[in-house]
Amino acid sequence: MDRRLLLAGLAITPLLAGPATAGPFRRKRADFFDAVRREAAALARKPYAAPPKDLEPELAALGYDAYRDIVYRPEKALWADLDLPFQAQFFHRGGPAPQRVAVHELVEGRVVPIAYSPELFKFGPQGTIAPTADIGFSGFRLHTALNTPGVMDELIVFQGASYFRSLGRGQRYGLSARALALNTGEQGPEEFPDFRTFWIQRPAPGDLSVTVYALTDSPSCAAAHQFIITPGDATVIMVACEVAPRAAITTLGIAPMSSMYDFGDDGAERRDDFRPAAHDSDGLAMLTGRGRALWRPLSRPSRVRTSVFTDRTPKGFGLQQRNRDFDSYQDLETRYDLRPDCWVEPLGDWGDGAVRLLELPAKGEWEDNIAAFWRPAGVLRPGHAKAWRYRLTWGRWPAPQGLAAVLLTRSGAADTKDARRYVIDFAALPADAAATPKVTASSGVVDAVTLEANPQTGGARLAFRVTPGDVQVVELQAVLEARGRPVSETWVDQWTPA
Secondary structure (H helix, E strand, O other), rough: OOOOOOOOOOOOOOOOOOOOOOOOHHHHHHHHHHHHHHHHHHHOOOEEEEEEEEOHHHHHHHHHHHHHHHEEEEOOOOOOOOOOOEEEEOOOEEEEEOOOEEEEEEEHHHHHHHOOHHHHHEEEEOOOOOOOOOOEOOOOEEEOOOOOOOOOOEEEEEEEOEEEEEOEEEEEEEEEEEOEOOOOOOOOOOOOOOOEEEEEEEEOOOOOOOEEHHHHHHHEEEEEEEEEOOOOOOOOOOOOOEEEEEEEOEEEEEEEEEEOOOOOOOOOOOOOOOOEEEEEEOOEEOOOOOEEEEEEEEOOOOOOEEEEEEEOOOOEEEEEEEEEEEHOOOOOOOOOOHHHEEEEEEEOOHHHHHEEEEEOOOOOOOOOOHHHHHHHHOOEEOOOOOEEEEEEEEEEOOOOOOEOOEEEEEEEEEOOOOOOOEEEOOOOOOOOOOOOEEEEEEEOOOEEEEEEEEEEOOOEEEEEEEOOOOOOEEEEEEEEEEEEEEEEEEEEEEEEEO
């Protein structure tokens, strides 16, 4: 938790709102985003200064349960008395969330600071003393009538470093996104940019979206962010970010997301657990710049695994939970079957780079051990800001158009020494497809390839055996083809020793 730092608020003077234009990034939004961009650029020209750690010792020492006893009063929510489609509630500082962020409301072109008061919170039975000073907040959440008219449900949470998470209608929180990632999965420590300041645009009656602006800072860069959030069956967030480097950057992560895979069908060592599986996501989906649909199942490895998918201007990628059968999890509390997917759709030309997937060992389901993000090629240098725009969709995964999707991947010991058996279930093939399997490996031997109908799913089941030989990594690939063209997603995986 030390890497999620405290913040002193930064003052900013917005430009006057201009005339609205069509599209998700309307002129008045762009005007204020320009002001945040300028603030980020100015901040990057100064030496990095870690914010002071000014939290009272009693609050800093709070344990997890005691911190959870501090509850925001719903009747005190921002805009609760204005009959607007959205409301905001704020998180107290303390224990696992000591960092301060400055939060402001944007009202008709004015910036209005939102001040802390102990009267905003209920302090639970574990003896927390309400501070009297303005200690600020550690983050906030937005509410809307997502599931039931008149009932304000949580829609999105911003708290901790540059983390945020959202969900669609009828879902439970699962994986998280981040504003930026730096040095993730590389040699040396990871750098965690922190949200320093937020500005929340007051919505108008009848608005379908709410807009949040943010400023992040870290030793390597400052950055401006805009989030236009539209709730629904799938919640859509239009994201714009501009990174102003303070130092040369080669390990930037754009549209990063974090998730958890503890155990499931991947054939790894299972927990002593009554449940068949426990994971927030079960795979990484990608649609490359050339339109090739890839699926990479996740696992909890015994050692760190990094996969790199080089591309140019990808059409989309994201972590998904494809198995939504309750019987696969049997967990009434966590409801892993209701966890959202997060799909990134780049807007504009992202150029050369790679989607990178990081899988880590983990002690249990309380640890996020999966990370995925876009790593742009080249070097970002001080004095040369660079911008990205993309659409984040939180909801059910989009099936690839015209292709049979991978539904489930299983693996286990084969019937010959040192070999591994893989079984992949695909969704229904196109009606006129006389499919044949194509399975390849970077080394070793692939044999015993079979493809048969699966009457339980209405699709097809591909099975094959891999004998790795004397290597430590084997890159695997499988696709169903008809007349020399793919009729399924391309399944990719990485074999490593247990």
